[in-house]
Amino acid sequence: MEPKKGSSETTLGFLSVTEHPQFGLFGGYLVLNAFGRPLEFHCTAPLKPNRAQEILYGPTLEEFIFGEQIGRTLIEQSGPPLIVFTDRRPALAARQYVSPPLALVLSPSVAGGGTQSTDDDEKIYRIDAAHEGRPRLAHFRYGRNRLALPERADEDRRLIVERLSGVDESFDLFEPFGRIYEAIEEARQAAR
Template sequence: MEAASRKTKPTFGFLTVTDHPQYGLFGGYLVLNMAGRPLEFHCTAPIKPNRAQEILYGRTLEAFIYGEQIGQTLINQSSTSTQLVFTDREPALAARQHVSAPLVMVLPSDPRIMPPVEGDSAAAAESAKTFRLDTAHDGGPRLALFQHGGNRLALPERDDEDRRLIVERLAELDESFDLSEPFERIREAIEEARQAAR
């Protein structure tokens, strides 16, 4: 009875992929509690697409590797379910169609790197000088941008129905929480694991 009456503590997942020139792609997934403490960490062995995959998958190769092979595998292997999964790698958003938790991308905080979030007029004026979108190539899905505290976030427009759920679940997270910081922890842990495996 007591266990059933306790509310489940919110947890958040952080997924990233690093590219090592010699070994290939390493994926890492970190689950944190509301205080930013780690509950679980998983990482992949290196993945290096072969030439046949590069030819056959073409421009969809990154979404396949980041989203299906790495993201889906790491998220589904976790024993802790999360309210949201954050990523800092756009191709990893492709994992959304294979996992139950909404996926949202954490953008760089510098608006010169990515377009400004609606309502950020000072950043919009500065960003207009330095940011350009080329339509000469198919760059993947259009992103819907929004903000939580100082965090700039995005999700594919096709997943816009997730936006309400994301905003609702983010309300439980303090706006001062830096959503980009856990990705540094993941990258350092992957590098540590890679060096230990040598």
């Protein structure tokens, strides 16, 4: 019998987006149970923004595609988990459409402390009213994991810290994204 949507009582969501040079963007969302086992996997068909969208959304295009389009769609496929983690900064924009807190997990392979810049911090953004750039991130550590949230998301940070407070700090929250990439690739090849 197929399990019910969002039937697990304690779940974590992991959201990612990967880009294929030929087909475009693929979103993947993995819901894990209390033992790190997969309960649900949702993935999108490939997306490619058109030229008009690229011009008119400008530097906010990624937030729109990763967050509103892909992130929101995928997270809503399932019951809300305790926390959603993503490894793609623009996907944080999905937070305004979904109920669980959403945190960015920074790659453990990038050396440095909790205040280290993300790759996007090096970009230059227009500073007029319409394009003030992405909100700055507040970094914090959870064990060996480096997490980040928008600076003004104090309530989310409180929730995340509370929900992670009893968890062994050696947990690797970056590992499930590797599973997502493999699953997206498998689904893409199966669709050919």
